[in-house]
Amino acid sequence: MSDLVSRLALPVLPLNNGVVFPHMVITVRMESEEGKLALAAAQASDGQLLLVPRVDGTYASVGTVAKIQDADDEGNIVVTGISRARVGTGSTDDNGALWVETEPILEVDVLNDPALEELVAEYRAVVTEVLDLRGIGRLAERVLDVDNASQLADLAVYSPDLSLEQKVQVLETIDLRARLALLLDWMRDVLADLNLRKKVREDATERIDKSQREYILRQQMEAIRKELGDDDDDVAGQYRAKLDEVDMPEKVAEAVTREVDRLERMSEQSPEHSWIRTWLDTMFEVPWSTTTEDQLDLDAAWTVLDADHTGLKDVKERIVEHLAVRKLRQERGLEGEEDRRAGAILLLVGPPGVGKTSLGESVAKALGRKFVRVALGGVRDEAEIRGHRRTYVGARPGRIVRSLIESGSMNPVFLLDEMDKVGNDWRGDPSSALLEVLDPAQNHTFRDHYLETDLDLSNVLFIATANVIETIPGPLLDRTEVISIDGYTDAEKVEIARDHLLPRQLRGAGLEPEELEVSEAALATVIDRYTREAGVRSLERQLGKLARKVATEVARKTGESKVVVGEDELRDYLGRPKVWKDEAKDRTDVPGVATGLAVTGAGGDVLFIEATSKVGKRDLVLTGQLGDIMKESARIALSYLESRAEKMGFEASSLDRSFHVHVPAGAVPKDGPSAGITMATALASLLTGRKVHGDLGMTGEVTLQGKVLPIGGVKQKVLAAHRAGLTRVILPRRNEADIDDVPEAIRDAMTFHIADTMDEVLEWALV
DSSP states (O other): EEEOOOOOOOOEEEEOOOOOTOOOOOEEOOOOOHHHHHHHHHHHHHHHHEEEEEETTTEEEEEEEEEEEEEHHHHHHEEEEEEEEEEEEEOTTTTTTTEEEEEEEEOOOOOOOOOHHHHHHHHHHHHHHHHHHHTTTTTTHHHHHHOHHHHHHHHHOOTSSOOOOHHHHHHOOOSSHHHHHHHHHHHHHHHHHHHHHHHHHHHHHHHHHHHHHHHHHHHHHHHHHHHTTGGGGGGHHHHHHHHHSSSSHHHHHHHHHHHHHHHHSSSSSHHHHHHHHHHHHHHSSSOOOOOOOOOHHHHHHHHHHHHHHHOOHHHHHHHHHHHHHHHHHHOOOTTOOOOOOGGOEEEEEEEEESSSSHHHHHHHHHHTTEEEEOTTTTOOTTTTHHOOOOOOOOOOOOOOHHHHHHHHHHOEEEEEEGGGOOOOOOTTHHHHHHHHTTTTTGGGEETTTTTTTTEEEOOOEEEEESSTTTTSSHHHHSEEEEOOOOOOOOHHHHHHIIIIHHHHHHHHHHOOOGGGEOOOHHHHHHHIIIIIOOOHHHHHHHHEEEEHHHHHHHTTTTTTTSEOOOOOTHHHHSSSSSOOOOOOOOOOHTTEEEEEEEETTTTTEEEEEEEEEESSSEEEEESSSBBBHHHHHHHHHHHHHTTTTTHTTTTTTOOOOOOOEEEEETTBBBBSSTTHHHHHHHHHHHTTTEEEEEEEHHOOOTTOBBBBOOOOOOOHHHHHHTTTTOOEEEEEEEGGGGGGGGGGHHHHHEEEEEBBBBBHHHHHBBB
8 A cells, every 4th residue: 555745856867777666775877868967966956866667768657766875986876766656747957857746655564454465475485486496495585584565576676587568567556466466477477487497308308318328228238248249239229220321201210210129128039029120121121212213205205115015005195194294293393292193003904915014014114113013813812912910920011012122112113913813712802902002092101011101102103904894893993094905906916026026036036137037928827827816925926936946947957047938838837727717708698697796805706696496486595605694685686576577577477486596606605785786687687588798797785675785895896807807897876986996997998887776787787
């Protein structure tokens, strides 16, 4: 509480760097001109000054009345604070000193105030704890010795934790309770900050002490090993040295460090000791940060692909597109952006021998990347993909991780061969494990069961191969970009044999290029009369046989220095022809036979569907190892003809017979809906007595209303029709766009009839 005394006019001494409270004794050096003027004015009057704090050029509203106790010749004065005083209006005297009107405030002790006493007690406790944390607890006794509550609060001026603005606020707070409450809040914040710093300091000290202790123990262990002659067996130290040299992802490095610490604490006699060492060796073999730089020259890449493979334009264009995207992203500074969907996962689907597997090596060569191949055929154990759990005896990583280790790079071209032949049993489903591998949105965190750490596969270029697409699970197929390789034309096979297969077989047989010459006519004959395939594998075997025969003559020195093989000489080297093609015009020379087109595991093929009938109860017999779908197609075809008997010009009573439909070759299983219109045409030919054109092949599904529905494998079927000598093909309307996939030379040599209904098919097919 305070009492106001009479007003006083006092000279003002501004304080720029501090605050003076009542009952303080302080020495002030008068260096500024205004300070010297204030001192002279005070000495000329009663020796009193008003000390007013000044913050950023602004005077406080409350100052301290002070009495000059001593002064020396150098301008140093000793003053004693007397009381707070409100600052009133001011004026300047003749000498330039600033005088202000003041209202001194006298502090009076408050007695028997429980609330104030509680504030004082709590403030004493907080200040004492702050001083203890600062290591100057001895000053707490001096704080506790101050009985006057106002003087106790004003001691805050000595605290280094309060700013100049806070000290001015304390000076301006006249009410004692409010002043103590304000200081108590501030000192609580100071106490919390000091406690936090203490905890951080203790934690840091504890870690340092632990590290020093571990260092000393390791040094002692090393000294003991040296004394025992075992200084070369510091396995944990060797792994730590490796870890310092290898650039691993942070989480992987943490996992390795934990295992090294476990290894160090473990006895060498423990069976887990060897398991941990094997795991650590595997982790250091994985090329975590090693990548190869892509060759981004598009023309050079196309040249490499053309040199290794003839045709396959779609695949080459897709690889060049991948390169072009990488090149643009790199040039435009987009490489660092997270885009998990940018990964390329290609699925090459086609018959055997068309170059799917060898294409992967060419892609790796064109990109300048490492190449690894994983054969998935017959894989039934999920652990082959994801690896075994470390708890199993003989555990090891899956094929994905082992192949990355083999390549020594994190961005190889990865060929997953024969994806359509993946199996599953009680050991798991490998195709399900491949879902994560082949998903660009997930494979940046692929987790192998053995490594138990995330592995980034987003930079790997995955290329999968398959012969047929039907046996690949739908979710797995959905994650790939399907590119069909439907086989080669005879002209392309001649080119492949001349430029690739024959030179390779000559080298394999030890012959020089000038020692054997095979004419293009002979190559065409080998393709036409000695092989039947969509690819070139059998063709290469025949050329290998030819090269070996010639090599035998050269080795015996019984032949000429140069052997020239034409069409007439082929029989001497390869024996009699092995492929006899059925002439469609001969097979369809009688009513009831139609030429259909189909797709087999070896590519496209021609089917001659035969129909006949005999007197008896109405019946339908089907032979030729037909599947359920083909059997249904035959029944649909017969029902359609029954409904159209009158319009097609035959008696309905002629259907009261036993019909027999056969599809050679009888030893080969067949199924699918695409023989529907062929079966209907064969039956219609039988019933009307009109033969089917011998130069015509057809494919399409038929409905009970006579609609012609689309089918697949158009390119392979058209190539088969061309090989069989057919010149016309009937296709469903919705397959018209697929004609663009057929090579231009074949398109020019064929005539395509596009059908919507069975009536159109019969109009074109029947003579």
